[in-house]
Amino acid sequence: MKTAVVLNGLLDGSYWTARLAGKDPIEEVCRKASNLSSKNGVFVLLKKNAPETLAKRFHGCTVIRVADASVRNVLALLSRECRSYGNIVYWYADAPLLDLETARRMVVQHREELAEYTRGEGFPEGLVPEVLRVGVLPKLESLVSDYAGIGRNSIFETLSKRINTFDIETCFSSEDMRLRRIELLTSSRRTRLLVERVAERAGFECGFEDIRRLLHEQPETFRSLPSYVEIEITRETSSGSVYSPLPAIQRPSGSMPYDGFKTALDRVLDFTGGVHLALSLYGDPLMHADIRRIVEYAVGCRDVELILETDGTRFLPEFSDWIYGLGAPNLHIIFEVDAVSEAVYRRVRNADLNTIERNIRYLLDKGMTHVYVQMVRMDSNEEELLQFFERWDKEAEGAIIQKYSTYLGALPERSSADLLPLERSPCWHLQRDLVVFSDGKIPRCRQDINGRVLLGDLFSEPLFEIWQKGEPFFISHCRGRYDEYCKSCDEWFTFNF
Numbered sequence: 001m002k003t004a005v006v007l008n009g010l011l012d013g014s015y016w017t018a019r020l021a022g023k024d025p026i027e028e029v030c031r032k033a034s035n036l037s038s039k040n041g042v043f044v045l046l047k048k049n050a051p052e053t054l055a056k057r058f059h060g061c062t063v064i065r066v067a068d069a070s071v072r073n074v075l076a077l078l079s080r081e082c083r084s085y086g087n088i089v090y091w092y093a094d095a096p097l098l099d100l101e102t103a104r105r106m107v108v109q110h111r112e113e114l115a116e117y118t119r120g121e122g123f124p125e126g127l128v129p130e131v132l133r134v135g136v137l138p139k140l141e142s143l144v145s146d147y148a149g150i151g152r153n154s155i156f157e158t159l160s161k162r163i164n165t166f167d168i169e170t171c172f173s174s175e176d177m178r179l180r181r182i183e184l185l186t187s188s189r190r191t192r193l194l195v196e197r198v199a200e201r202a203g204f205e206c207g208f209e210d211i212r213r214l215l216h217e218q219p220e221t222f223r224s225l226p227s228y229v230e231i232e233i234t235r236e237t238s239s240g241s242v243y244s245p246l247p248a249i250q251r252p253s254g255s256m257p258y259d260g261f262k263t264a265l266d267r268v269l270d271f272t273g274g275v276h277l278a279l280s281l282y283g284d285p286l287m288h289a290d291i292r293r294i295v296e297y298a299v300g301c302r303d304v305e306l307i308l309e310t311d312g313t314r315f316l317p318e319f320s321d322w323i324y325g326l327g328a329p330n331l332h333i334i335f336e337v338d339a340v341s342e343a344v345y346r347r348v349r350n351a352d353l354n355t356i357e358r359n360i361r362y363l364l365d366k367g368m369t370h371v372y373v374q375m376v377r378m379d380s381n382e383e384e385l386l387q388f389f390e391r392w393d394k395e396a397e398g399a400i401i402q403k404y405s406t407y408l409g410a411l412p413e414r415s416s417a418d419l420l421p422l423e424r425s426p427c428w429h430l431q432r433d434l435v436v437f438s439d440g441k442i443p444r445c446r447q448d449i450n451g452r453v454l455l456g457d458l459f460s461e462p463l464f465e466i467w468q469k470g471e472p473f474f475i476s477h478c479r480g481r482y483d484e485y486c487k488s489c490d491e492w493f494t495f496n497f
Contacts, residue, residue, distance in 0.1 A: 001085075001086030001111070002038040002084065002086055003036065003037055003038050003085060003086065003087050003089060004037060004038070004041040004043060004082045004085040004087070004089070004134075005033040005034075005036050005037040005041060005042045005043070005088070005089045006044075006045065006078060006082070006088050006089070006090045007029060007030075007033055007042070007043070007044040007045070007058070007091065007093040008045050008090070008092045008093060009044050009046045009047075009050070009054075009058075009092075009093035010045050010046070010066060010069050010074075011092070011093065011094055012187070013187060013188070015187055015188060015189055015192045015273070016093065016094035016185075016186040016187040016192070017054060017057075020096070020186060020192070020196055020199065021196050021199040021200050021204075023199075023204065024057070025096040025186055025195075026057045026058060026093065026096075027057070027059070028204050029093050029095065029096050030042065030058055030059055030060060030061060032096075032098050032100055032103075033061070033089075035100055036100070036103055036104065036107065037089070040062070042060060042061045042062065043061060043063075043064055043081060044058045044061045044062070044063050044064065044093060045064050045077070046063055046064070046066065047065070047066060047069070048065045048066060048067040050065075062081075064077060069149050069150050070144075070147040070148060070149055070150065071147075071149070071150050071151075071154045071158060072141055072144040072147065074154075075137050075140050075141040075144065075158075076137075076141055078134075079134065079137035079138055079141065082134050083134065085134050086133065086134060087107070087110060087111070087131060087132065087134060088131070088132050088133075088134055089103065089107060089129045089130075089131050090129055090130045090131070090155065091128075091129035091130065092126070092187075094126070094185045094186045094187040095126035095127070095184060095185055095186075096186065096195065096199075096204060097126060097127060097184045097195055097198060097199065097204065097206065098126070098127065098128070098129065099123075099127050099128055099206075099207040099208050100205075100207070101207050102120065102123070102127070102128050102171065102207060102208055103128060103129050105171060106118050106120065106128065106129065106131050106171045107131055109169055109171060110131040110133075110169060113167070113169050114167065115131075115133070115167050115168060115169040116132065116133045116135075116166045116167045116168065117130070117131070117132045117133070117136065117155075117156075117159055117166055117167070117169070118130070118131040118132070118168070118169040118170070118171065119156060119168070119169075119170055119171070120170070120171045120172075120173065121170045121171065121172050121173065121176075122172055122173035122176035122177055122178055123173045123177060124177050124180065124182035124183065124208075124211065125152070125182070125183045125184065125185065126183060126184035126185045126195075127184055127208060127211070128171070128208075130155055130156070132155065136166065139166075140155065140158050140159060143159075143161045143162060144158055173208055174208070174209070174212070175212055177212075177215075180215070180222070181495075182194065182211075182215075182222060184198065188273055188274060189225060189272060189273030189274070190224045190227060190272060190273065190274075191224070193224045193225060194221075194222060194224050197221045197222075197224075198211060198214065198221065201214060201218065201221060202214055219426060219475075219478040220471060220474065220475050220478065222431075223430075223431050223471060225271065225273070225467070226268075226275065226432060226433060226434035226467065227272070227275060227276060227433075227497050228275065228278065228432055228433045228434070228496040228497045229268050229272075229275045229277050229278070229433070229434045229435075229436065230277075230278045230279075230280075230281045230433070230434070230446060231256065231261065231264055231265070231277065231278075231280065231281065231436045232280055232281035232283065232437050232438045233255060233256045233261055233279055233280045233283075233288045233291075233294060233438065234255040234256070234280050234283045234284070234285065234287050234288040234438070235249070235253055235254070235280075235281075235283040236255070236283050236284065236287035236288075237283050237284045237287065237311065238286075238287060238311060238313040238314060238351070239284075239311045239313050239349045239350050239351035240349065240350050241311070241336070241348055241349050241376075242347070242348055242349075242378070242414065243348070243376050243378065243405070243411065243414065245282055245405075245407045245410055245411060245449045246282055248407065248410035248411065248449060248450075249282070249449050250450050251437065251449075251450055251451060254438050254439060255288055255289075255438055256439075256440075257290075258290040258293050258294060258297075260440070260459070261290075261294050261297070262297055263459065264436055264440065264458055264459075265277065265297070265298060265301065267458060268434070268436075268458075268463065269301060270463075271463040271464060273303060274302075274303030274304065275303070275304060276304075276307060276497040277298060277304050277305065277306050278307040278309060278496075279294070279306070279307070279308060279309070280309075281437075281446065284309075284310050284313075284314070285308055285309070285310060286310050286313075286314040286315065286319070287314070292322065295308070295326070295331070296326070299326060299328035299330055299331050304330060305330050305332065306328075306331050306332065307332045307333075307334060308331070308332070308333045308334070309334040309336065309374075310333070310334070310336065311335070311349065311351060311356070312335045312336070312337070312356040312359050312360060313351050313355070313356065313359075315335070315359045315360070315363065317359070317362050320359070320362050320363040320366060320368070321366075323363070323368070324363070324366045324367075324368050329369075329370075331370060332370040332371075333363070333368070333370065333371050333372070334372045334373075334374050334400065335359075335360050335371070335374065335396075336349075336374050336376070337353075337356060337357075337360075337373050337374065337375065337388075337392070338374070338375045338381055339353065339375070339381050339384055339388070340384040340387045340388050340391065341353075341384065342354070344380070344383070344384050347380045347381065348376075348378070348380060348381060360373065360396070361395070364395060369397060370397055371396050371397050372392075372396055372397055372398050372399070372400050373388075373392035373395075373399055373400070374400040374401075374402055375389075375399070375400070375401055375402065376402045376403075377401055377402065377403065377404060377415075377416055377417070378404045378414040378415065378416055379414050379415070379416045380414065382416035382417075385401065389401065403415075403494055404416075405447065405491055407447050407449050408447050408448070408449075408488060409488060410449060420490055420493065421493050424480075424493075425492070425493065426474060426477035426478045427445070427477050427491075427492035428492065428493065428494065428495045428496075429445045429446065429447075429491065429492070429494075429496075430444070430445060430470060430473050430477060432496070432497070433445065433446070433496060434467070436458055437451065439457075440458040440460070441454055441456075441458075442454065442455045442456050442457070442458055444470060444473060444485075445491075447485075447489055447491055448485065452485070453485065455467075455469040455470050456469060473486070477492070
């Protein structure tokens with residue numbers, strides 16, 4: 001039974017096509033693909049308008065130009081182009097570190113078990129392929145109900161709609177790395193840097209065990225660039241809450257002017273290439289006088305996923321109309337509600353719950369997507385946790401249950417449950433987050449509300465140098481060493497993006 005390899009090259013940007021660690025990553029991908037396929041059995045999907053110079057770099061591959069990159073159309077293309085093959089090994093063209101040994105093992109497992117679909121479990125993304133029987137493609141095509149574009153998880157998500165009707169095999173890693181959230185892909189600046197570091201230290205031929213060893217021996221290798229950035233455009237709030245650290249902040253108050261915000265975001269993007277951007281740290285972003293201009297600028301940046309976290313007091317129908325009219329798919333809104341009943345709400349916030357809920361439902365009724373409702377879990381609202389989740393998980397895109405924080409002892413302990421893992425790991429926030437105060441100062445993390453440990457000033461220092469100043473703290477965590485602040489912190493296991 002012949003095996004085809006399909007490389008998905010329907011990728012944006014140019015990061016994945018540039019030379020990497022002294023080699024051509026596309027050449028590495030093609031070489032590994034030829035090791036897994038039957039003769040002349042490597043196919044690459046490229047956008048219809050992709051440069052011919054790019055197509056020529058896929059030596060020995062059959063290039064398929066794709067005009068319609070919807071899941072349905074791509075499945076139909078694969079079914080037609082690979083009809084003379086028995087199985088397909090499928091992965092993305094921005095994954096030059098594919099583990100050949102594991103991939104071969106997956107192909108053997110797939111054949112021996114007569115599977116229709118085989119996947120890896122517990123591996124970093126980009127390290128193993130998917131394997132599927134060609135004959136299952138029409139079946140998958142029939143399950144697609146819309147015209148959404150093909151994504152990295154599209155095949156499994158489509159199959160999952162009728163998962164019990166497919167013969168599925170799973171290849172498990174020797175250590176589950178899903179919680180590490182390691183992406184060994186070259187299509188973004190952040191993940192490309194990871195691939196480059198791994199390739200330089202372990203080579204392009206490295207496998208899962210090499211990466212596992214590297215993670216434990218040199219964990220700083222996997223601290224790439226910040227992926228979640230919080231900018232304090234204002235410290236004002238309209239309702240306040242018992243879990244707000246604002247009363248404990250001793251820094252001079254102030255808002256970041258619109259021009260300052262533009263400069264800050266531009267410098268962040270110049271450094272990272274793309275981020276999840278949250279406004280406004282400890283305050284409510286809708287309190288900023290130029291919030292509309294700020295939102296417009298941020299959602300207009302292609303590589304920004306903007307998060308507006310608000311108590312909802314100022315999210316009036318007129319503002320909802322404006323937000324909806326932006327038509328911004330990269331805008332995410334989180335309403336801080338924290339309760340179901342008026343009585344419990346009054347324990348947490350100084351506002352009218354009915355008004356807040358009306359504001360939320362007005363926005364939802366317009367058909368707005370990416371709207372979430374959040375509760376900070378505390379002893380004062382624990383009784384409504386389940387009811388809150390059941391209500392808003394149905395009405396909004398999802399309900400978020402957030403952990404309570406004392407901000408290194410600045411607030412009294414109000415936690416209703418001990419959520420700490422049994423074993424401590426290096427802090428996620430030191431590894432992936434960046435916080436910018438309204439004056440441009442950058443603290444070590446968001447728990448340091450008064451900037452006791454400052455890394456630098458975004459407006460006067462290169463962000464690369466500021467970010468590097470945070471690495472020694474992360475390395476200390478990797479070695480099990482914590483200073484007086486980190487030792488008392490219980491936020492190290494929480495995760496944003």
